[in-house]
Amino acid sequence: MKVCRLKIENFRGIQRGELHIPDHAVLVGDNNIGKSTVLEALDLVLGPDRLARRPIIDEHDFYAGQYMSADGTAIPIQIEAIIIDLSEEQIRHFNNHLEWWNREACTLLDGPPAENTDLQTVEPALRVGFVGQYDAEEDDFVGTTHFLSPVKDDSTYDVFRTADKRRCGFLYLRTVRTGSRALSLERGSLLDIILRMQEEKNFQIWEDVLAQLRELPVAEKPGLGINDILSSVENAVRSYMPADSISHPHLRVSDLTRETLRRTLAVFMASGAKREDGTEYSAPFQHQGTGTINTLVLAMLSLIAELKQNVIFAMEEPEIAIPPHTQKRIINGVRGKSAQAIFTSHSPYVLEEFNPEQILVLTRVDGTLSGQPAGYPPSVKPKTYKTEVRTRFCEALLARRILITEGRTEYDAYPAAARRLNELHPDECKSLEALGVAVIDAQSDSFIAKLGTYYRKLGKQVFAVFDQQEEFQRAAIKAAVDYPFEAPEKGFENVIVNGANYAALRRHALQLVVDGEWPPHLAAIQPQAAMTPEQLCNAMREFFKNVKGNGTAADFLSSCTREEMPELVVNYIVAIQFAIESTFMIKPHAAAVPPPPVNAEDVAA
Incomplete structure (x- = not known):
């Protein structure tokens, strides 16, 4: 499953834009040109958990901050993605919504191909979209995703549900912002995604941990005096309230709810330091070095790819705080285990791992975004491209x-x-x-x-x-x-x-x-x-x-x-x-x- 075309209207710095995305791609361009916006747009359409966030969109997600026209009509954000290279199981599941894509012409056919067609360039495709706008009655911003084919009798479309999105296997990693919580159990974290994919675990983890924490004593030794203070508080409250309104106050490690545990549980890792008694000291994951965090995050992505089998990765700047040789291993590892990998990058070491047709150079003029495959530079032959591209061309492409x-x-x-x-x-x-x-x-x-x-x-x-x-x-x-x-x-x-x-x-x-x-x-x-x-x-x-x-x-x-x-x-x-x-x-x-x-x-x- 791969995204082959993306259209964007009125989203952030993009008033309109259309990109044709190769099998694997790296998006390059100047800062603030729209690279991250492209990945955010894909997340709005395909991200299974994206619409669960509140708010889904806000005032600043609209181009130039304009979400209402002069006559009071809502100006919508519209994003459309066409997905091809569907598996047999996906074709069966999405059968009622399929259209036909001509890879050679890079366009949808007006209707289904003729019976027994021998065109090798035509294949089934899924067209889905996001529409977000301001709802004046609710004084709120709303957004939904839909299949864009077929149109129903009332001119509406079927909803593209979370369950449908999970079959597409889209994952968006904002490296810098996700790294510190990747190995937490917060909803949407990488560890949470992996656990969800292993359904047999059934999240018994929460019942087991909660049971242990209910029995865990906290500051109950008399010498600490905590219980004496709490008893004094209890007596003072009872002088103003009925006796049964408060009873036996004591400390616990948390609220003892699943959501509290999701926020507080952390993975500990050996830090390389040893105590005086010779035991190794472990520190929380987020206290490790930035390079270690990012490398481990990307290793988890590889694990997700192996579990999902047919996954689309969108990833911002995988090179952050990672040495060149590791950048190369990460790019090739993630790309080799995914159906499609879409990166943004400012690193020549990342760029040289892609052939020139996979390097998509973004430009934006007066709000209109376009992307042009770099192609082979003049005077450089394909066989010498990789040895020359970093020193002569990558900096210029960026x-x-x-x-x-x-x-x-x-x-x-x-x-x-x-x-x-x-x-x-x-x-x-x-x-x-x-x-x-x-x-x-x-x-x-x-x-x-x-x-x-x-x-x-x-x-x-x-x-x-x-x-x-x-x-x-x-x-x-x-x-x-x-x-x-x-x-x-x-x-x-x-x-x-x-x-x-x-x-x-x-x-x-x-x-x-x-x-x-x-x-x-x-x-x-x-x-x-x-x-x-x-x-x-x-x-x-x-x-x-x-x-x-x-x-x-x-x-x-x-x-x-x-x-x-x-x-x-x-x-x-x-x-x-x-x-x-x-x-x-x-x-x-x-x-x-x-x-x-x-x-x-x-x-x-």
Whole structure:
């Protein structure tokens, strides 16, 4: 059983949205883009215990907080899910509500397929939905789930009951919020779910524990004085009330009800510490380390998957407080034991465990949510995808803004320069990281346009810095990215040497020699104090050219003041910040960004 399509209207930050979800998926996108909202929407439709909560929804669950129109009509939240890959038992159970889904066209058929159809792409599907709205008569918010087929004579639908939802096997784990109570026995906890699935246990646990607790003495030793105090209270009360109104007050460990025990019972685990007598000390589960809690939570999910056999997992950020190798084991373990696993994540270690078609990049524009499969990036072959995706593409998939650089030297240099400017002028300049910009190395100017097209298709804002280009290449890049920044010359080493302050360049050159970092194969042009400016600049130009890609240009820029850096580098960084932070509408390629960078007509403002 798998969710293949999800539609959302008027729910939280999503005014409308439609997602096609692959067999297994990881949802990525900037913070507050709607990843968690998608999982919450699935929980409203499929979660067997979700509608038992009170309130089911509230004012803030409606898009822009609007749950009534100007004429007093209720504005509903509507969520629709289509479920496919049904088991034989599920097909029998939901037989009266089945429709037909064409996997190839990603759409429902208007009617049942023709008899004896040979279309391999058509299969039975279940369409269910949630509707939530404000009830003016009750002054409350209500919500129900229904089968969306067939429509009854009175234009209503059959209720999609809790028992029906349990057959779908949907589980939603909010890792951070669920971890501390996962091994409690509160209703809806993971341990409670596991016990419910083992019906033969029949929850005799409560009767046994209650019987023992009723007999457990609490502070009854005379020396403690508790009973003397309670007797005094009893005598004082009797002076005002009938004698039979209060009798024999004493302490017990709790209210001795099932609900009290659910809240107070806790699983204890060995902490690794030992007492003086050599016995091992155990502490409550929630007092363990965050990583231990989350790992154990996910282990319990695996157990649930094994018991349910056909389960859909929705899981937020499984990487929290868990090392990379454990993240990978968790992802593959949960995915291998479930019919469908849907994750949200900000971890490249999680992303690289999915093929590109399973990475769903979410974007939201004016309340409209959409999701685009990442697909294979240009210049990356499927067989090398996994080895390159983390270092070159995952960070960019997780960001909202992308800076494409022509090569490794610029990839290191621009972030380093931005961090240095932020360090020197924190009130004026921000680092690229603070601006939410991920930097990607195109490795060649011929790939800049291809990468720009790829990331813009995924809804990213794309900047690019590159050397002077031939006209056809320049036109391709300008058409592919939002903000192209072209240098007036070839070679980033020329941008550095020709644009940097000479005193800073000389200082850095002589320091390289002192530190023993000048390359032996360039000994013939090793910087000397007696060199002319022309000789030293030529030596440094050759140095930067020979050590491309090892961070030397970034090291130099990190040692400069703003005035010592090449003006072009400073202007491009300022222009990127200006474009991102401008409060008015910015039109790409419209005008120069103040202060004007070199070749300003090619800079979008």
